[in-house]
Amino acid sequence: MNREELKKEFLNEWPINRVGNMVLEEYTNLNKTSFCYWLESKTQDLGSIWGGSSFKFGIYRKNSTKVNTNKGYSSDNEYAWVTKYGKTADEAFSTVKSVINEIVDAAQKNELQRIDKVNLGPAYKWKVAFLYSDYKVVNIYKPEALQFAAESLGMNKVHNSPSSELHKFIMGNKLLTESYYGFTGRLWHEYAASLKNTGLPGANELPPMSADLTNEKIALNTILYGPPGTGKTFNTINIAVEISDPAFYEQNKDDRAKLRERYNQLLIKDWGNMQKGQIGFCTFHQNFTYEDFIEGIKPIKPAVEDNFLKYDVQDGIFKKITERAHYFSNGLVLKNKALINIKESDYQNANFYKISLGDVNKPEDQAIYDYCIENSCISIGFMGGYDLTDKTINDFNQIVQDNNWSRYAAQAMNYFNHYLQVGDYFIVSKGNYKVRAIGKVIGSYYYDENAPIPSYHFRKVEWLIENTEIPIAEIYQKALSQQTIYSLNKAWINKEFFVSNISTSARDNQVQNFVLIIDEINRGNISQIFGELITLIEKDKRAGKDEALEITLPYSKEVFSVPPNLYILGTMNTADRSVEALDTALRRRFSFIEMPPKAxxxxxxxxxxxxxxxxxxxxxxxxxxxxxxxxxxxxxxxxxxxxxxxxxxxxxxxxxxxxxxxxxxxxxxxxxxxxxxxxxxxxxxxxxxxxxxxxxxxxxxxxxxxxxxxxxxxxxxxxxxxxxxxxxxxxxxxxxxxxxxxxxxxxx
Known part of the structure; x- marks a missing residue:
């Protein structure tokens, strides 16, 4: 049983109404069923209060009939108690019970300053407070350890501060990405380590909580919720940096300026050119749709050869960051690095081009791509029926004019025949944001009218990478255009991707995490925006998991899944809409972290x-x-x-x-x-x-x-x-x- 379950078990056994109606026999007995036994023994993994005498409970059931005669203490044949609580056992229990109910009420309302004034042993009363608080109290009950923890976190004058202030300060310094028990266990461990070899009592005893030092990271799908001004957006910056660059975060977690700077470096500012970005940000609103978030059919900027308006399936921000996260989750980075082996001199002498092998939105054009891959060639379909061997640009223009074709046809064929030289490199696009193959030109132009595809102009090539999906940002600093063939600006090419003597960076050797921050997530129509993808974001439905799911998207007909290295971090203002009013499907799939005011x-x-x-x-x-x-x-x-x-x-x-x-x-x-x-x-x-x-x-x-x-x-x-x-x-x-x-x- 883990600690969360143990705390729940205690609360199920001792709910508030039972404590309010508790009788002396329930509070303390010799049958190992009492409230006191639960506090000291059964819940010791939630923080120990062992040590000292049983008088710490105010009153306890004796295991002998011996009468206590010590000053300040009273007893009868069954019970012993602290005299200040009453003259008889019943009177003393009534006082202690009242005190415990005061602690429970204060803990429930997070009015911890009331507990400072309660007349009961410090370890005992603060353990009661912890058990009945919603993790607002630190489960460290030794005053010296509590003071050490607060001081180590930067609090001044800890010895003059009441315990309630220490608890509030310590809990205010817990990171959202750190589990409660991981956080308090770490503090207890640091206190224990500080005592070793000091000769102080208990210095070499490892405290019980030190075994739980796990730092459970934030859930894949998380929503920070609370009233205005509680630090929701402020904390998304810290969380996003910790998830996407944990090494940097660990070194700079106390430097807000550096965290903010790193966040801006990792933030995707231009969704068309996602160069090395790992953090996406968007805001939901009433007009935000599935087409904005996943994909939709939208008009595109006309190309030179276009005579009419065209529409294309365009990716939304979630699909874009998902595909980029996929690339860094399945080993493609290292695989592609191994396949590309260009020498520095070859890179300097070569030119780079983009080419389309058919229209990816037309299923029938897949045959063009497949044929080229299988036969180590590239092909384009302009000027079908004309062998352009030894033809010049003037010849191309004349053919276009005679056939009333687009002038771009002549330009494209000029690139394909004359500009593209043996030794040059090219990338084969898959839409505007992905590359599905990379090759090197090794042969001159030739014409094949018997080819089984509707393209008859060819160049022989050597394929370096094929049948992949590389985010264009890994190769080029701009999104690709719809033109069939054109020259790439070498200044915008990521040289590190191609040149073999540039060492593989550390980021390529590990899975990179990505974060999509959705501000005001409650303002959007969740069912409409996520659509059928709401199931795919579940932890066990992510790609590579045992229960992994994938779907075919309605517009592009592409198979789509969500990788396990993409975190969704939402914020919601409860003044606009409460958590209870959220879409049920969303509530089931997200973890919620409350961000209350912390005065x-x-x-x-x-x-x-x-x-x-x-x-x-x-x-x-x-x-x-x-x-x-x-x-x-x-x-x-x-x-x-x-x-x-x-x-x-x-x-x-x-x-x-x-x-x-x-x-x-x-x-x-x-x-x-x-x-x-x-x-x-x-x-x-x-x-x-x-x-x-x-x-x-x-x-x-x-x-x-x-x-x-x-x-x-x-x-x-x-x-x-x-x-x-x-x-x-x-x-x-x-x-x-x-x-x-x-x-x-x-x-x-």
Whole structure:
């Protein structure tokens, strides 16, 4: 049984309602079924509280009838207890039970500061808190170890900080990609390692949690969800870099500037030219479709020889990044590197061309490609019926003119006959973004009217790579065009791909991970956008897995699957739409990581961290917590205010700006301009009453009978104050009223 399952088993055995109704015999007994036995023994893998006497439980069932006479402790024939909890066993248990229920309630509400004040042994009370919290408490119960962990993560003055602050700070530093038990196990292991050879008690004992040091990476399909301003997009950058370049991330995980720079380097900025990009970004919206995401039929820019508008099947962003991920997941990189063996001198002397062997969108043209591969040749079909041996460009132009053909036919044949030289290299396109073969020209032009394909102009070639799908970005810095044949710009060619004396880079020797970030994933029509591919993204349905699936796409008729090295990372703003309202198919296939407001980050990581989040007399942590508690009462937790709005506050003007530009507009949106509810959140200090004018007020309404006309005419009209024009003193006073620190003149 793993640790998550063990915690669930405990909660199934000891649900909150049972703890609330618990009797003394359930709390402590000699049958190994009690609450205390579960805490100390059965759940020891969730953090040990062994050691010390049984008085740590407040009261316990004795295994003898001996009466305890030690000062501060009491006993009878069955139980022993700490005297401060009561004069009798029943009285002591009633007190302890009340204390435990207080801990459970505080842990459930994440109000950890309440637990600091609870009068119970520290290890015991914090283990209770861990078991009933949603992984908001660190399962390290030894105070010295907890302080060591917080200090190692950068917290100052740990010895003067209450335990609740240590827990909040430590959990605030857990990476989203790191499992809870991997994170806390690592911290415990570091503490144990620091004690070795010190001669301190327990220094050479390996703590129980040190065995679990696994760092479970983020799931293949993950959605970060939470209210505005909780760091969802901020964290996608960290996660994307860790997934796509783990070595860089490990070296620079504490340097936000470097992570941001690396993210920008890996980000695919031009989907037409995905040169070395591993991170894709898109935003779902109401008009985003399957055709944008997977593939669709769209008009294409006319080529020189076109006389009418053409349409083509064009790949969407998901298909593009999927195919690129495929290339780096199945060993094709090294295989192709081994097949291409061009010397530096040959590369410098050669020219490079792109050629199409038939139209990949026409099934009947596959025969052209197959024939060329089997017979080591290339062919194009312009000017059929004319042997162009020894013909010049002028001859080509005359033939085109005589037959009323496109002028491009002459240009294409000129490239094929005259420009393309023995020793030159060419790539065979498969659409605009893939290469399906690479070859070298070894023979001159020849004409074969008996060829079994509708193309009679040929050149003999040596195939270097065939029947593959190489992303064009690996070879060339631009997407390929629809022209049948043209010269490639050598400055845009990836020399590393062709030249054998350039050493294979480390990135080619390992599977590369790719990340597609979908911002605002809940705003799109998921069923419409993913279509039939929603099943293929499941972990066990990915290519190469035992239950792997593949489908034939509706437009291109290509076989499609999703590789295991492509991560989908979505974000969703719960103020727009709750998780429960999401498409059921999406919810089943994604892991969800909640990103709630973490006000304590303001204290430990914000611009005012040196002042512990204090701006004069205003505690920013208390300020945000107060606002959010009121919003949760009036609406729900999905509409709370994120900590990021106050992270960069360093002075009163910054705080004014945060309220003026972010917090108040959000409240107006949440409550649809209902000043009564906004006032319940902000208090009277942010409102002003319009001056009354009895003469004008009586004439404000049209001439019509209403029984309450006098009351309506005299009703007070409230306006939100313009914060940008408030003095610092007025703004501070308004904040004090918000926090209920000043009650005088609290009503308008």
């Amino acid at each position: 304590e980050k303001i204290k430990f990581e914000g611009r005012l961290k040196d002042m512990a989040g204090m701006l004069g007399e205003i505690d920013l942590v208390e300020l945000l917590d107060t606002i959010n508690k009121r919003i949760e009462k009036l609406l729900d937790k999905n509409h709370m205010i994120g900590h990021s709005y106050l992270m960069n506050v360093s002075n009163i003007n910054d705080l004014k700006q945060a309220f003026y530009e972010s917090i108040i507009p959000l409240l107006q949106e949440y409550f649809y301009g209902d000043f009564a509810k906004i006032g319940l959140v902000l208090g009277s200090g942010f409102f002003k009453a319009e001056p009354k004018n009895q003469a004008l007020d009586k004439k404000i309404f049209a001439d019509f009978f209403h029984e309450a006309i006098d009351e309506l005419s005299s009703r007070e009209v409230l306006r939100l104050k313009n914060i940008s024009k408030m003095t610092d003193d007025d703004f501070t006073e308004a904040l004090q009223k918000l926090l209920n620190k000043k009650t005088e003149n609290a009503t308008l």
